[in-house]
Amino acid sequence: MNKITILGCGTSTGVPILGCKCQVCQSNESRNKRFRTSAVIELPDKKRILIDASPDLRSQLLKTDIDSLDAVIITHDHADHTHGMDDLRPFGFKSGKSLPVYADASAAKDLRRKFPYIFDRENYFKEKAILGGGIPLLDLQTTQEGFQLILGHPFEFFSLPHGHEDTLGILHEKMAYIVDCREIPERCVKRLQEAQLDLLIIDCLRPHPHQTHLHLELTLEYIRRINPKTAILTHMGHEWDYLNLIHELEKRGVKNTFPAIDGCSYLYSSS
Numbered sequence: 001m002n003k004i005t006i007l008g009c010g011t012s013t014g015v016p017i018l019g020c021k022c023q024v025c026q027s028n029e030s031r032n033k034r035f036r037t038s039a040v041i042e043l044p045d046k047k048r049i050l051i052d053a054s055p056d057l058r059s060q061l062l063k064t065d066i067d068s069l070d071a072v073i074i075t076h077d078h079a080d081h082t083h084g085m086d087d088l089r090p091f092g093f094k095s096g097k098s099l100p101v102y103a104d105a106s107a108a109k110d111l112r113r114k115f116p117y118i119f120d121r122e123n124y125f126k127e128k129a130i131l132g133g134g135i136p137l138l139d140l141q142t143t144q145e146g147f148q149l150i151l152g153h154p155f156e157f158f159s160l161p162h163g164h165e166d167t168l169g170i171l172h173e174k175m176a177y178i179v180d181c182r183e184i185p186e187r188c189v190k191r192l193q194e195a196q197l198d199l200l201i202i203d204c205l206r207p208h209p210h211q212t213h214l215h216l217e218l219t220l221e222y223i224r225r226i227n228p229k230t231a232i233l234t235h236m237g238h239e240w241d242y243l244n245l246i247h248e249l250e251k252r253g254v255k256n257t258f259p260a261i262d263g264c265s266y267l268y269s270s271s
């Protein structure tokens, strides 16, 4: 079996939001505490692939006891998915080897611009030695929509419309990870239907529509059409109280669909 662990299921601010006095942000319910969205896939050969380097990455990896990684996939270049990049330093200290980081052309360009000391090392340091605590050892690989072998395992990427740039949707064996998109193009819906998913992890920002994200009505419509065995809602804002959302799903007669919880793992089979 393959395993995916949700490191964070919160929107870009995280939940609670700093300074917010709303009921969800003030609640003691642990399932309302959400780190920024990211996840780790553990393959049957025990290799691990990180999906996104959120600004909470260090705390997320400590909490889930993840002490090794073999590759990273970046879904898109927004801050809530990339600003934990520097937390990947210790993996290089240990192995002395670079981790491959997969991103599409637009995200790769932005990563080089935002983190030149990591991804454009030669130009950044020129003749100067790297002093101090060292830098993350990461090897940026540009990928695109379509099939891609990662660590010898089959992955398929989809370009999903988000803001000004696209997000990479991920299909791995019988699991799909679809975050930060305002819609799922028909060709992707069709492919995900064919894949007969065990698990669909999908954006569900809030109850009402948003310019760049899926909201409940739309998320549930895609789940109904894609028809996975289990659907997990992620990238959730402070509009969602965990238990209220469970009740809302029950009221609508929605089956096998649950809000994500930080730190929870889910199994899925190979195709």
Ligand SMILES: [Zn+2]
Pocket (backbone or CB within 6 Å): 011, 012, 037, 078, 080, 081, 180, 235
């Ligand atoms: Zn996001």
Ligand SMILES: [Zn+2]
Pocket (backbone or CB within 6 Å): 016, 017, 020, 021, 022, 023, 024, 025, 026, 238
């Ligand atoms: Zn709040």
